[in-house]
Each structure stands twice: as C-alpha cells, then as structure tokens.
Amino acid sequence: MTSILKLVGAKIRDLRRQKGWSQELLGEKAGVKFSYIGSVERGEQNITLLNLEKIAEALEVKVHHFFSYSREIKGIDISKESTIHELLEMMLRMDQSDLKKIRNIIKEFN
Incomplete structure (x- = not known):
C-alpha cells in the first residue's frame, strides 16, 4: 500500500504545480525551507500538522484537501x-x- 506520506506529498506537489510555483516559492509563502517542501513532496518527511496548515494556507486550500487521495484503491x-x-x-x-x-x-x- 502506498504510504500516506507519499500520498499527501504527491497532493501537495500537484497543487503546487497547478499554481505554477517552484518549491522555493511555496516554501517562502509557507514560511518553511524549500528543501523541506521537496522532502515532503517525496514522502520522506513526516510533516507536522502545523506545517501542513502553513502549506495549506499558502496554497489557499483546506487541510483536508491533502487527504483526498483514496488509499483503499490498490495500485492506483x-x-x-x-x-x-x-x-x-x-x-x-x-x-x-x-x-x-x-x-x-x-x-x-x-
């Protein structure tokens, strides 16, 4: 099964790319380092709820939006x-x- 960290990270990456933003720009808007954004997007970083909220605010979405990927559908x-x-x-x-x-x-x- 795909890790929740990878699913959330992929969602953040998709939303960032939809806005045409770099990791550096998202990091600046969220108040975190761009290297942190990269590690979150790759599912390598266990993101805190506070940082998830900062990223959501920067992307202008609700936090729950990051969890819209269905983990029940295997192999998706x-x-x-x-x-x-x-x-x-x-x-x-x-x-x-x-x-x-x-x-x-x-x-x-x-």
Whole structure:
C-alpha cells in the first residue's frame, strides 16, 4: 500500500504545480525551507500538522484537501486520482439507469 506520506506529498506537489510555483516559492509563502517542501513532496518527511496548515494556507486550500487521495484503491496511479474523484461526483448525481449505462460503457474498455 502506498504510504500516506507519499500520498499527501504527491497532493501537495500537484497543487503546487497547478499554481505554477517552484518549491522555493511555496516554501517562502509557507514560511518553511524549500528543501523541506521537496522532502515532503517525496514522502520522506513526516510533516507536522502545523506545517501542513502553513502549506495549506499558502496554497489557499483546506487541510483536508491533502487527504483526498483514496488509499483503499490498490495500485492506483496517483495522477489519476482527481479524474476518478470527478467522475465519482458526476455519477453520484445520476439515477440508477444512467449508472448502468455508464457501467456498460466502462466494461467495453476492459
């Protein structure tokens, strides 16, 4: 199973890259060293809650956003996570007959 440190680190990296920021810039905005950001993103650093909060504030997201990766789905490519969540949100709004159609379409790809 993928480590929670790697999952949170990957999420931080994704959010930082979406903003077009370097590790140095995120570190500056969060008040931590850029080398710390790098080690967190690689899942090497056991980040404290206080530093997680600083990084969340710098990235303008809520702390819980860092935990949106699903650890229950084994073997998932982390870069696919946001697309999967988006699809799940769309499917939650569908009725049962539409869900069955979607299931049949997905089966065609397997």
